Amino acid sequence: MDAAVPGERLCRHRRRPRLRDLGADPGGVEPHRRRRQPPRSWRTPRSGRPAPSTSSPTSTGPTPLVIDEGALARIEEAAASVDEERLDQRAASVEESDLITIVYTSGTTGRPKGCAISHSGFLRGIDGPLAIIGERISASDSPSTVLMLPLAHIFGRVIEASTLLSRHVLVHEPDMTHLVQAFATHRPTYIGSVPRVFEKVHASASAAARAKGERGAKVFAAAEATAVEWARTDSPGLGLRVRHALFDRLVYRKLRAALGDECRTIISGGSALSEHLSDFFAGVGPEIIEGYGLTEVGVTSANPPGRTRVGTVRGAHAGHPHGHRRPG
Incomplete structure (x- = not known):
């Protein structure tokens, strides 16, 4: 109801x-x-x-x-x-x-x-995404999520039901002004949200860096470019690995802390996530999974983990130039 x-x-x-x-x-x-x-x-x-x-x-x-x-x-x-x-x-x-x-x-x-x-239609809608992302979102010892996907949309309903069927801790947070507090309190291992939330996290981090002066703004800009470059290569060279390790200490770990410090997977749905922002967060740490749902016919889908193709919700071939990497 x-x-x-x-x-x-x-x-x-x-x-x-x-x-x-x-x-x-x-x-x-x-x-x-x-x-x-x-x-x-x-x-x-x-x-x-x-x-x-x-x-x-x-x-x-x-x-x-x-x-x-x-x-x-x-x-x-x-x-x-x-x-x-x-x-x-x-x-x-x-x-x-x-x-x-x-x-x-x-x-x-x-x-x-x-x-x-119907019951059968809804369960069929769950089977696909759960088969694709179920293992990834269950990887933690104590899986939990803060869900901000709209429930006036079939994809949000499916992720909600998948979380409950998987016996994970589920937290609904409808108020964007309480995001940082919700992440810090519940420390989710994966987050389901609309792109606006990740745009807000990025904008807040960028504004905080600019508030520190010109040097802070330059450091964040360089860290952002490095994260995007890291996400778009499967074989980073020595220089990229050194820069990524440096900015991980200066910038990326703070962004992961803003997401609760336990988030390993981000599920984005409801609208398109920009390619730049997707690559930025993938370079910072969490794996990005984009999802799609058509409420009128109960259809849902999601990108297979490890074979992500930015801007799509279909399986991508391994080794795609936009395949996301985790920090190593």
């Missing part, structure tokens, strides 16, 4: 048979094209937050559950009266074609739509 519904109103849905085999349905009907308006309790103000529902006996719509307004406590309280036998019966009655979730698109390119996804 989605706790909050973006957009002006919760969208109604209808099935589109041509996409049913993929386990997803992009057929949210825009409310302004419907003559009959949804029940009042389903409407939300323009801020995007669900409006208080009416409690009259004639109200037919469900009451929205909002996490920030105690939804989890209400669910826990309601679940206390459900015994194990009833729980087992309900679980056994679930069919592969049954609805598991409705993912609401973000609305950046139009009104938000609710994409209905």
